[in-house]
Amino acid sequence: MQVVYFVNSGSEANDVAIMLARLHTKNFDIVSFRNSYHGASMGAMGLTALSSWRFNVPTAHGVHHAMNPDVYRGLWGGSKCRDSPVQTSRECSCSEGHCKASEMYYGQLEEVFKYSLPRGKVAGLFAESIQGIGGTVQFPKGFLKKAYELVKINGGVCIADEVQTGFGRTGEHFWGFQMHDVKPDIVTMAKGIGNGFPLGAVATTPEIAESFTQALHFNTFGGNPIALAVGSAVLQVIEEEETQKRSAEVGSYLLKKLEKLRDEFDCVGDVRGKGLMIGVELVSNKETRAPLPAKSFTDIWEDCKDMGLLLGRGGLYANVSFFFITTSH
Incomplete structure (x- = not known):
């Protein structure tokens, strides 16, 4: 091009x-x-x-x-x-x-x-x-x-x-x-x-x-x-600053950590992404994949903000968190 x-x-x-x-x-x-x-x-x-x-x-x-x-x-x-x-x-x-x-x-x-x-x-x-x-x-x-x-x-x-x-x-x-x-x-x-x-x-x-x-x-x-x-x-x-390389390294590290949380907590339905384009889908029922209600997600969102972590959100049901972070977080 x-x-x-x-x-x-x-x-x-x-x-x-x-x-x-x-x-x-x-x-x-x-x-x-x-x-x-x-x-x-x-x-x-x-x-x-x-x-x-x-x-x-x-x-x-x-x-x-x-x-x-x-x-x-x-x-x-x-x-x-x-x-x-x-x-x-x-x-x-x-x-x-x-x-x-x-x-x-x-x-x-x-x-x-x-x-x-x-x-x-x-x-x-x-x-x-x-x-x-x-x-x-x-x-x-x-x-x-x-x-x-x-x-x-x-x-x-x-x-x-x-x-x-x-x-x-x-x-x-x-x-x-x-x-x-x-x-x-x-x-x-x-x-x-x-x-x-x-x-x-x-x-x-x-x-x-x-x-x-x-x-x-x-x-x-x-x-x-x-x-x-x-x-x-x-x-x-x-x-x-080799930001692409850092995205690959930090993203792989974070995805594996989030995978463990998915396996541990019933409210985490899916973890996905590449590099630092990562999404975590929250659900109210893991078997049916019913999305977490917007109000519950908002409460989690606000708690994360109070702890110093800012998250984005997306998805049709606004129940997917986006991550922009480093390994130190």
């Missing part, structure tokens, strides 16, 4: 990616996954399939939400299905190198192409490498690679939403999509690129970027000198 278009946020980046996909392919329909979050603008909200993040207003048309390939809460999945130091406690009949859950979820995606898209043609597929706001949900092994192949066959482009997973957050790779062994056509990014400063970007190929020459497109503050200076400084710190 040789072309970068700078914006101010992840929502803007995904809006640009929608337009590029449609202009380049001359197709209209977009596919994303249930439980995904891609932003709060009218366009990005259409991609988003989390009811807690959608308002009762018109959003982007022509978006289809495929079944979410969640190996913990979904129809299929088990203890060998995801690329993580910690696996779900669900039983699994998969063999090494062959994930049955991946095949079943892929079959559901094929159904969307077969029944919902005009002649099967698609403009693009949006996918987070790990679903962030949705609760740090990881796809089963091999699923995204097969999904990308399906999109290519049907005339579309593949868009990697790296707003949360990019810049070494997942530890093993700089970009989250690399863990899936895929090559997207468009990559959207924000958050980590500016370390809190309003900065986002869309990276793509010259061929796809050429689509923007059909008319004028302008962003008043996108790519302003101060924002780019901040982004450059962030990249320097990431390299000099």
Whole structure:
């Protein structure tokens, strides 16, 4: 990828990616996954399939939400299905190198192409490498690679939403999509690129970027000198302080510690993630996976804050904790 278009946020980046996909392919329909979050603008909200993040207003048309390939809460999945130091406690009949859950979820995606898209043609597929706001949900092994192949066959482009997973957050790779062994056509990014400063970007190929020459497109503050200076400084710190390496080391340590808590406490249903993109799903019943009520989660959240630990929260039921910590914690 040789072309970068700078914006101010992840929502803007995904809006640009929608337009590029449609202009380049001359197709209209977009596919994303249930439980995904891609932003709060009218366009990005259409991609988003989390009811807690959608308002009762018109959003982007022509978006289809495929079944979410969640190996913990979904129809299929088990203890060998995801690329993580910690696996779900669900039983699994998969063999090494062959994930049955991946095949079943892929079959559901094929159904969307077969029944919902005009002649099967698609403009693009949006996918987070790990679903962030949705609760740090990881796809089963091999699923995204097969999904990308399906999109290519049907005339579309593949868009990697790296707003949360990019810049070494997942530890093993700089970009989250690399863990899936895929090559997207468009990559959207924000958050980590500016370390809190309003900065986002869309990276793509010259061929796809050429689509923007059909008319004028302008962003008043996108790519302003101060924002780019901040982004450059962030990249320097990431390299000099080896934050990606630290994410891998601290993340693996933390995941193993959290796995022990999952096995010890009935309220911890699942622990998952890569690097320092980690989620802990709290439940009221481990067998049924019934989510912990929001009020109970809020009480735990406040107790942690009083003890000096700040947690994020996500998931459809707002019962998944996010961790941003070091081994000293």
